[in-house]
């Protein structure tokens with residue numbers, strides 16, 4: 001984790017998103033201390049062809065449960081031994097040297113560039129929007145290796161954080177993080193598809209001021225997110241912040257989005273969630289606070305969209 005992460009003024013960033021040029025995207029990266037990159041023109045045909053070659057496993061296949069567990073076991077072993085933050089970076093099949101930013105492809109020389117961009121945006125999302133300012137506890141569902149907990153802690157050093165995940169290795173990594181950083185993060189086993197099994201003390205929820213967070217994990221539910229939504233309704237949190245890929249944000253008419261739409265559908269990622277939330281808003285169950293695409297992601301897709309709401 002970088003010692004000093006620069007601040008993004010998202011008001012300026014969203015202005016830039018309206019009419020990004022190669023020059024402005026380059027300036028944005030240089031201002032944020034990124035070096036050794038070049039900006040590539042988007043080749044739609046090549047991207048779609050690449051996608052055909054890739055073996056893509058749908059997220060809700062049972063196989064995925066095992067593969068997450070295997071990945072987090074390797075992370076656990078490496079982090080326990082070396083205690084390096086880079087050990088917490090998941091190894092995805094995506095080329096982590098290539099990112100998508102504001103309608104362009106940026107190719108870096110450094111292999112951890114996606115993680116650096118991810119860190120920059122996540123830190124600034126919490127810092128700029130300060131969604132959890134009225135919360136006493138953050139419930140982070142699908143916390144994975146806990147790498148984002150380090151970013152959360154930078155913004156909210158005294159916040160109680162509970163990590164939830166289906167993989168027990170996630171809990172083992174968090175124990176190591178606790179030992180190493182002298183944190184007191186709790187962990188609970190949790191499944192989005194049967195959330196009621198996770199024992200949460202709901203009786204004191206109104207006093208606790210919970211904030212709910214998911215980062216690239218609700219994506220794994222595809223179109224089966226209603227059980228989780230109903231579970232949240234019972235918790236009645238102050239705020240729900242989902243930082244997720246959602247089909248809703250891509251534009252079918254936009255060439256740059258086409259391969260991402262294909263990829264998203266093939267993966268079976270989150271789909272229909274925003275429209276479902278809009279229906280819930282019409283029924284006065286929730287109030288949607290923010291729906292924003294941040295135009296940043298990996299070679300294959302853009303998982304940084306802000307979906308923020310609260311229960312009424």
Ligand SMILES: C[S@@+](CC[C@H](N)C(=O)[O-])C[C@H]1O[C@@H](n2cnc3c(N)ncnc32)[C@H](O)[C@@H]1O
Pocket residue numbers: 068069141142143144145146147148164165166167170190191192193214215216217220
């Ligand atoms: C893409 S990773 C994201 C992890 C972390 N939030 C991050 O951004 O680094 C998805 C996480 O969701 C978890 N997951 C997948 N399916 C789940 C389910 N049904 N219930 C709970 N967690 C699940 C995986 O174990 C994994 O940790």
